[in-house]
Amino acid sequence: MSTLMSGAKMLLECLVREGVDCIFGYPGGVTLPFYDVLYDHHVRHVLVRHEENAAFAAEGYARATGKVGVCCATSGPGATNLTTGLVDAMMDSIPIVAITGQVTSKLIGSDAFQEADTFGITRPCTKHNFLVKRIDDLAQAVHEAFYIAASGRPGPVLVDVTKDALQAQGHYQPVTSIHLPGYKVFTEGHTGQIRRAVQMIQESERPLVYAGGGIIAAGAAADLREFVELTDSPAVNTLMGLGGLPSEHPNFISMPGMHGSYAANMAMTNADLLIALGVRFDDRVTGRLAAFAPHAKVIHVDIDPAEIGKNRAPDVPIVGDVKRVLAKINKLLAEDKTAVPAAARRAWWRQIREWKAEHPLQVVTSDTEIKPQHLMAEIDRLSNGQAIVTSDVGQHQMWAAQLIRFAEPRLWLNSGGLGSMGFGLPAAIGAQFARPDKLVFSLVGDGGFQMSIPELATVASYGLPIKIVCMNNGYLGMVRQWQTLFYNDRLSAVELDCFPDAEKLAAAYGFKGKTIDKPWELAPALEEAVKAPGPYLLNVKVSPFECVYPMVPAGGAIHEMVLGPPQPVAVP
Amino acid sequence: MMQVISLLLENKPGALMRVTGLLSQRGYNIESLTVARTLDPEVSRMTIAVEVETAQRQQVIKQMNKLINVLQATDLTELPSVMRELVLVRIRMPQETRQAVLKEAEIFGGRVVDSSTEGFVIEVTADPEKLGEFIDVMGSYGEIEVARSGALVIALDPKKLKLQPPVLTKKLEEVY
Ligand SMILES: Cc1ncc(C[n+]2csc(CCOP(=O)(O)OP(=O)(O)O)c2C)c(N)n1
Ligand SMILES: [Mg+2]
Numbered sequence: 001m002s003t004l005m006s007g008a009k010m011l012l013e014c015l016v017r018e019g020v021d022c023i024f025g026y027p028g029g030v031t032l033p034f035y036d037v038l039y040d041h042h043v044r045h046v047l048v049r050h051e052e053n054a055a056f057a058a059e060g061y062a063r064a065t066g067k068v069g070v071c072c073a074t075s076g077p078g079a080t081n082l083t084t085g086l087v088d089a090m091m092d093s094i095p096i097v098a099i100t101g102q103v104t105s106k107l108i109g110s111d112a113f114q115e116a117d118t119f120g121i122t123r124p125c126t127k128h129n130f131l132v133k134r135i136d137d138l139a140q141a142v143h144e145a146f147y148i149a150a151s152g153r154p155g156p157v158l159v160d161v162t163k164d165a166l167q168a169q170g171h172y173q174p175v176t177s178i179h180l181p182g183y184k185v186f187t188e189g190h191t192g193q194i195r196r197a198v199q200m201i202q203e204s205e206r207p208l209v210y211a212g213g214g215i216i217a218a219g220a221a222a223d224l225r226e227f228v229e230l231t232d233s234p235a236v237n238t239l240m241g242l243g244g245l246p247s248e249h250p251n252f253i254s255m256p257g258m259h260g261s262y263a264a265n266m267a268m269t270n271a272d273l274l275i276a277l278g279v280r281f282d283d284r285v286t287g288r289l290a291a292f293a294p295h296a297k298v299i300h301v302d303i304d305p306a307e308i309g310k311n312r313a314p315d316v317p318i319v320g321d322v323k324r325v326l327a328k329i330n331k332l333l334a335e336d337k338t339a340v341p342a343a344a345r346r347a348w349w350r351q352i353r354e355w356k357a358e359h360p361l362q363v364v365t366s367d368t369e370i371k372p373q374h375l376m377a378e379i380d381r382l383s384n385g386q387a388i389v390t391s392d393v394g395q396h397q398m399w400a401a402q403l404i405r406f407a408e409p410r411l412w413l414n415s416g417g418l419g420s421m422g423f424g425l426p427a428a429i430g431a432q433f434a435r436p437d438k439l440v441f442s443l444v445g446d447g448g449f450q451m452s453i454p455e456l457a458t459v460a461s462y463g464l465p466i467k468i469v470c471m472n473n474g475y476l477g478m479v480r481q482w483q484t485l486f487y488n489d490r491l492s493a494v495e496l497d498c499f500p501d502a503e504k505l506a507a508a509y510g511f512k513g514k515t516i517d518k519p520w521e522l523a524p525a526l527e528e529a530v531k532a533p534g535p536y537l538l539n540v541k542v543s544p545f546e547c548v549y550p551m552v553p554a555g556g557a558i559h560e561m562v563l564g565p566p567q568p569v570a571v572p
Numbered sequence: 573m574m575q576v577i578s579l580l581l582e583n584k585p586g587a588l589m590r591v592t593g594l595l596s597q598r599g600y601n602i603e604s605l606t607v608a609r610t611l612d613p614e615v616s617r618m619t620i621a622v623e624v625e626t627a628q629r630q631q632v633i634k635q636m637n638k639l640i641n642v643l644q645a646t647d648l649t650e651l652p653s654v655m656r657e658l659v660l661v662r663i664r665m666p667q668e669t670r671q672a673v674l675k676e677a678e679i680f681g682g683r684v685v686d687s688s689t690e691g692f693v694i695e696v697t698a699d700p701e702k703l704g705e706f707i708d709v710m711g712s713y714g715e716i717e718v719a720r721s722g723a724l725v726i727a728l729d730p731k732k733l734k735l736q737p738p739v740l741t742k743k744l745e746e747v748y
Contacts (some may be wrong), residue, residue, distance in 0.1 A: 120589065123586070123589060123590060123593055124593055124597060127640075128640040129586075131585065131586070148640060180640060180641045181582065181643055182581065182582060182639065182640055182642045182644075184637070304638070305634055305637070305638075306631065306635050306637075306638055309630070310631055329621050426664035442741060494605050
């Protein structure tokens with residue numbers, strides 16, 4: 001049973017079968033056949049204003065739901081514009097499928113108009129990629145792409161399809177099996193290692209859970225919570241893992257790393273056991289590796305065998321799906337009645353509470369100007385752990401990660417591994433399409449926002465009720481902070497002395513905007529933004545020279561935090 | 573240190589690029605590389621000799637094993653194995669040394685595959701080090717041109733024997 005159809009139709013058919021309801025894209029010459037079949041099809045195509053943002057929006061969609069996000073671009077410049085988003089998705093293990101058009105197969109290699117070697121260029125930007133030159137190979141490639149993107153350690157997959165393959169007529173045979181002999185996914189975890197882990201957990205006097213984006217990718221938040229409660233361990237969530245354990249949970253001691261909390265970093269340094277769950281010991285978390293968690297044995301659970309032992313050799317390596325592995329560990333823990341060293345655990349908690357009390361993450365306010373932390377506290381108040389907050393990259397991102405609470409996974413969406421400025425607004429677009437029911441804040445810096453200004457048109461044309469909050473410090477703040485702290489305050493190429501009038505800018509796109517700079521304006525302005533039925537651009541002028549603390553200087557050990565001004569000595 | 577990696581990979585466009593990309597991305601220089609079909613025409617065997625920092629060796633193998641097109645990557649550097657390389661040497665020398673050249677070739681187990689008044693083409697198979705010596709010797713007799721195949725390795729450890737690569741075919745219902 002098969003039907004004759006064009007490659008373009010077949011491509012769309014495959015997408016529908018994969019459950020795709022929304023494609024973020026930008027058309028061009030070689031994708032014309034595909035756009036022609038989209039013309040009268042129910043699948044929604046969202047026209048972004050730049051292909052990079054199509055990839056970021058697909059990521060926003062995927063990050064907000066766990067479903068595969070889809071983006072589409074034409075050959076040549078369309079495809080090359082996607083690459084930043086692909087790498088971003090690669091670094092943060094986000095499942096997206098990118099469809100790109102390619103010049104007619106006969107023309108490949110002839111420097112044809114808008115030809116680029118997309119297959120070659122995106123090889124290192126993707127988990128896997130395909131070049132489809134024949135309609136007969138199309139369906140298999142598309143279904144394999146979705147399977148690869150979503151399974152194992154998720155990631156971006158690109159399918160490059162030539163124009164003649166889109167135009168050819170062929171029989172669509174529903175694909176019934178995936179043949180990927182070289183694709184290995186280990187999900188269960190080694191039983192013996194799981195038992196060893198349980199024993200180590202019970203014997204530990206100072207355990208610490210170090211949980212990351214893997215918890216969110218695996219949908220393991222409930223299992224994580226159960227684990228934390230069964231063991232009564234303190235827990236940190238990495239930048240990618242925020243929301244994995246609710247921020248309000250009594251065992252949560254915030255984020256570790258370069259701008260992590262004092263308690264989190266001290267706990268890392270003093271723990272005798274790290275239970276590392278879906279994390280990759282990123283340098284922004286570990287600081288100087290040799291000094292990281294020096295007293296700890298390590299249990300490392302990850303679905304990617306290459307992450308195990310990459311940066312820190314574990315005592316108990318467990319390759320597996322963190323959800324399945326945690327479920328097994330929890331079951332063993334619940335059955336096993338071995339006594340834990342209770343007195344030592346109580347002392348450990350006492351110590352952690354002391355650290356929390358000594359240097360809490362502080363909301364600084366002022367009577368005359370808006371402090372960045374004040375802005376985050378107000379967003380936090382309005383969100384109350386429930387809103388989706390997408391962030392751009394820079395100081396605002398770090399303050400938000402420190403101060404905004406998240407009650408569940410998939411609310412905090414940010415570019416963690418790649419740190420791509422320009423991520424915040426398009427990611428919010430993707431997230432709002434995925435979750436029309438949700439309040440979405442797009443938190444941006446005045447730098448990053450200016451990288452995504454074209455997307456205001458997308459926001460306006462689809463009437464997306466995104467609340468864009470620009471933390472405007474007049475600087476590329478994070479770079480400025482490093483220049484201040486480590487380059488004798490020689491501020492080089494970081495001042496953003498021209499910024500558009502937010503009210504006029506928003507009005508030009510047909511929605512409301514406002515600029516504020518007084519602390520008493522903050523709460524009412526944010527409330528007004530949230531109440532407004534459509535999009536809103538709130539430009540918040542904050543005090544320009546704040547630095548994010550705590551800060552672990554590059555190459556430093558994470559317990560050697562700079563907790564605030566006065567300024568530290570430069571570290572080379 | 574020189575790492576010797578043996579891979580089984582799908583015989584597909586781009587598969588080679590994925591493997592070499594992992595190495596070039598890290599700034600590693602490939603000393604030699606060979607690829608050819610195995611008994612199964614859909615599977616190729618590749619042998620790579622590459623200079624890798626010792627601490628990174630395991631990571632490189634793991635990353636190769638992650639590649640969708642790679643069925644298996646094995647580090648043979650320290651495993652019992654046999655390594656062979658083939659060389660074709662074209663030599664041009666004076667008439668009076670013809671006999672001496674033939675004698676030398678014989679010592680190295682070489683075979684003359686072409687002969688002309690000007691000289692020979694000689695084929696030798698040996699481990700790469702031995703080939704180096706043979707080439708040096710030939711060079712001392714006259715002008716030479718050399719084509720080497722790159723090293724081929726096969727593991728001797730019976731546990732590593734891979735006649736049939738693992739084949740995983742997933743039914744879509746299991747997948748979703
Ligand atoms: C695409 C890109 N270019 C450059 C950088 C380097 N960078 C990191 S943070 C930052 C400053 C961001 O400024 P802004 O958006 O105003 O945010 P702020 O730090 O002031 O909150 C820069 C330039 C980056 N992360 N991404
Ligand atoms: Mg700024």
